[in-house]
Amino acid sequence: MSIKTPKLTVVGAGPGDADLITIKAIKAIESADVILYDALINEELLNYASPNTEIIFVGKRKGCYAFQQEQINELIVNKANEKGHVVRLKGGDPFIFGRGAEEIDYVRPFGLETYVVPGISSISAVPAYQGIPLTKRHAAESFWVITGTTKNHQLSSDVHLAAKSTATVVILMGMSKLDEIVNVFSLENKQDAPVAIIQEGTTDNEKVGIATINKIKQVVEEKQLTSPAIIVIGDVVKERAVLSSLCENLREDLI
Numbered sequence: 001m002s003i004k005t006p007k008l009t010v011v012g013a014g015p016g017d018a019d020l021i022t023i024k025a026i027k028a029i030e031s032a033d034v035i036l037y038d039a040l041i042n043e044e045l046l047n048y049a050s051p052n053t054e055i056i057f058v059g060k061r062k063g064c065y066a067f068q069q070e071q072i073n074e075l076i077v078n079k080a081n082e083k084g085h086v087v088r089l090k091g092g093d094p095f096i097f098g099r100g101a102e103e104i105d106y107v108r109p110f111g112l113e114t115y116v117v118p119g120i121s122s123i124s125a126v127p128a129y130q131g132i133p134l135t136k137r138h139a140a141e142s143f144w145v146i147t148g149t150t151k152n153h154q155l156s157s158d159v160h161l162a163a164k165s166t167a168t169v170v171i172l173m174g175m176s177k178l179d180e181i182v183n184v185f186s187l188e189n190k191q192d193a194p195v196a197i198i199q200e201g202t203t204d205n206e207k208v209g210i211a212t213i214n215k216i217k218q219v220v221e222e223k224q225l226t227s228p229a230i231i232v233i234g235d236v237v238k239e240r241a242v243l244s245s246l247c248e249n250l251r252e253d254l255i
């Protein structure tokens with residue numbers, strides 16, 4: 001039996017729609033000896049794996065982690081030494097709030113070869129499926145992408161800075177901090193700023209709520225919006241209707 005080189009490929013699985021995967025990601029999945037996958041990936045993608053591939057769920061379900069990060073790190077090293085190629089399949093892009101770089105840092109001293117396959121991130125794909133561009137002439141010249149919840153469970157202080165700007169603000173992992181986010185924008189006199197909250201974007205379960213800062217909590221309650229969701233704040237949200245109809249035509253054309 002040939003000894004395989006222990007290696008890790010950190011792979012972006014895209015935002016949810018199984019077609020939003022790259023060819024390079026499919027090739028990595030096909031060649032994996034072991035796949036460790038997270039909760040936000042579309043499990044259809046696992047069909048690209050060979051029948052001999054060991055597949056392990058290491059994500060969070062119903063609020064509980066199947067594995068702690070330290071255990072995942074160790075598992076990658078052990079499985080690579082035992083079987084060869086470990087693919088770490090992560091939602092969206094693995095280098096955007098995905099801990100992909102941390103896992104690579106951990107395994108390097110153990111002598112594993114390390115690779116990354118970037119993915120289509122939810123930060124732009126999820127708004128795009130709702131027809132929302134993150135930049136548009138006369139609406140936004142730039143955008144911020146911020147985590148709503150930092151390592152110590154606080155709202156990122158960058159939200160305060162972003163609220164002062166004219167940029168589009170995209171907040172991930174922010175649903176539990178919605179009250180605070182609304183307060184921050186209200187203090188900047190942005191009660192009328194348009195907001196979109198998109199839950200499970202690009203999937204069959206996609207739900208969306210559109211309002212202004214001062215009405216968004218009511219919409220969230222009415223529509224029962226919850227995590228995983230992306231919060232987009234800024235004038236680009238007003239561009240939605242025009243783009244959605246375009247997108248829908250496009251989608252119909254593709255079917």
Ligand SMILES: C[S@@+](CC[C@H](N)C(=O)[O-])C[C@H]1O[C@@H](n2cnc3c(N)ncnc32)[C@H](O)[C@@H]1O
Nearest residue numbers: 092093096098121122172173200201228229230
């Ligand atoms: C740990 S971050 C991972 C982001 C990922 N690496 C990416 O590039 O999309 C998880 C957060 O991303 C957002 N997210 C990821 N996929 C999403 C989707 N399909 N719909 C809405 N939000 C999503 C949510 O805010 C979720 O809590």
